[in-house]
Amino acid sequence: xxxxxSFPWGSKSIDLELPETWTLMGNMEPASRVGIDDPxxxxxxxxxAPIGSPRLAELAAHGMKIALVIDDDxxxxxxxxxxxxxxxxxxxSGAALSQVTVVPALGVHRPMTEEEIARRLGQGWLEQMxxxxxxxxxxxxxxxxxxxxxxxxxxxxxxVAEADLIISIGCIEPHIIASFGGGYKNLLPGVAARQSIAxxxxxxxxxxxxxxxxxxxxxxxxxxxxxxxxxxxxxxxFVINAVLNSAMQVVRxxxxxxxxxxxxxxxTSAEIFGCPLPRLxxxxxxxxxxxxxxxxxxxxxxxxxxxxxxxxxxxxxLIRAEEGxxxxxxxxxxxxxxxxxxxxxxxxxxxxxGKLNLKGxxxxxxxxxxxxxxxxxxxxxxxxxxxxxxxxxxxxxFVEFVGSPQEALQMAMKKxxxxxxxxxxxxxxxxxxxxxx
Numbered sequence: 527x528x529x530x531x532s533f534p535w536g537s538k539s540i541d542l543e544l545p546e547t548w549t550l551m552g553n554m555e556p557a558s559r560v561g562i563d564d565p566x567x568x569x570x571x572x573x574x575a576p577i578g579s580p581r582l583a584e585l586a587a588h589g590m591k592i593a594l595v596i597d598d599d600x601x602x603x604x605x606x607x608x609x610x611x612x613x614x615x616x617x618x619s620g621a622a623l624s625q626v627t628v629v630p631a632l633g634v635h636r637p638m639t640e641e642e643i644a645r646r647l648g649q650g651w652l653e654q655m656x657x658x659x660x661x662x663x664x665x666x667x668x669x670x671x672x673x674x675x676x677x678x679x680x681x682x683x684x685x686v687a688e689a690d691l692i693i694s695i696g697c698i699e700p701h702i703i704a705s706f707g708g709g710y711k712n713l714l715p716g717v718a719a720r721q722s723i724a725x726x727x728x729x730x731x732x733x734x735x736x737x738x739x740x741x742x743x744x745x746x747x748x749x750x751x752x753x754x755x756x757x758x759x760x761x762x763x764f765v766i767n768a769v770l771n772s773a774m775q776v777v778r779x780x781x782x783x784x785x786x787x788x789x790x791x792x793x794t795s796a797e798i799f800g801c802p803l804p805r806l807x808x809x810x811x812x813x814x815x816x817x818x819x820x821x822x823x824x825x826x827x828x829x830x831x832x833x834x835x836x837x838x839x840x841x842x843x844l845i846r847a848e849e850g851x852x853x854x855x856x857x858x859x860x861x862x863x864x865x866x867x868x869x870x871x872x873x874x875x876x877x878x879x880g881k882l883n884l885k886g887x888x889x890x891x892x893x894x895x896x897x898x899x900x901x902x903x904x905x906x907x908x909x910x911x912x913x914x915x916x917x918x919x920x921x922x923x924f925v926e927f928v929g930s931p932q933e934a935l936q937m938a939m940k941k942x943x944x945x946x947x948x949x950x951x952x953x954x955x956x957x958x959x960x961x962x963x
Contacts, residue, residue: 533813533844533931533952540813540844540931545939548809548946554801554834556957561775565607569766572779573615576764578786582612585691585762586619592626593689593761594655595712596646596696598638600819600852602774603697606648608766612693613651627685628657631696631716633723635852637661658685662720671758676747678726680755681719689761694784697768698791700799700958702739702829703730703893704749708767709788710756711749718755726752727893731879736897739830740800740958743792753785769794772953774816799953802960806836807949809938813844817955820852821845821914827954828907828925829897834949834959835905840938843954844931845911857918865923872899898924906941908934 529544531553544550562568573582586592594612596605613623628647630638637659644652660683661667669687671680686692696716698708715723730736730748738746756763769778769791777798780791812831814824824845835841851857863871879896901907907925910933919927928934938946951957 556772569611572781576782578783582615583619586621588620590690623654633715683717706792714752731896808946812951812954818846822852842934
């Protein structure tokens, strides 16, 4: 009996046929949620009834300094569909758009051009507002607010820290470190200093917290830490967060308090992207959609779904990476040891990641190195990423690059020539497994 499976790949698809003797436990696609017809109207409704907060029109006032934080193009947030309702709300309060300064939430990503920001906001909006580029490494553009209870030094973008009102537009999606994106996460890491980002990410470099995608936020110290940091800002923070389906259509807009509104949106996201599994799989096959921008984003397909894999199993990850590597510290330079030695050293390295001198990598990449070593020990990781050049392959010994999806499948069949339990995640960039208790 044929067992054909298909993965979205740009405007096409990648099709594979599994061995007849393998058991396909499930094609773990996100739950079907129809996108709403009018995101503008949905945003207006959310702004009229914010969660845990006064209306934006009540918080804003004439003469205020207003910081508008928007996420960058690495996120699928439909900012231009949200902004018109936000602008109307501000104007209702008496605030002028000339009081607003747009700050892209870059974190450690590359700068956005003025043209990119204008396109993200929508036609004509940037001409009416100011904007500044966030730079996580420029002390002149940062303000120190103190340390969190977990020791994170809190440095925020000066425009944001000195604003009278902070508005954050982002999206809520499953996230490997933070449980879910959105909420205060648009501020840390979005408009924070590199050292703040590094310390916050490193909090989850522990065996019990290195993979937190979709997990309860109350059990996630990194998420709680960034929310504590966001709470140190003097100005009110008002969030407008989109929840999207697998087709990147808006299914819900939540607005209001950066914690209460976020939790409500996270529940909706979990209903869509959390996929219950009957048991762990010998073989997991996952693809990067909707995180197809670059390698840094694409590896989320591996990170999101590796919990579905039995120890010692085979994982096949298909990464589109339309822009290539992206800003990805793990690919910056070759490690001093090869795959075999790295596997032997990994148990010794893991407890020491926080103290290693990572030349050629940003501090924020400590977490990614920690995760990569844990994943490497968990199973055989095969990666199909045709836009990634060969020299990068040598710098990433945690995984084995393959020339085609069929080659990866053949390698998995050598390990499991007869029987194997298989699970498939066509939208691994956002889906995640819910394991049986």
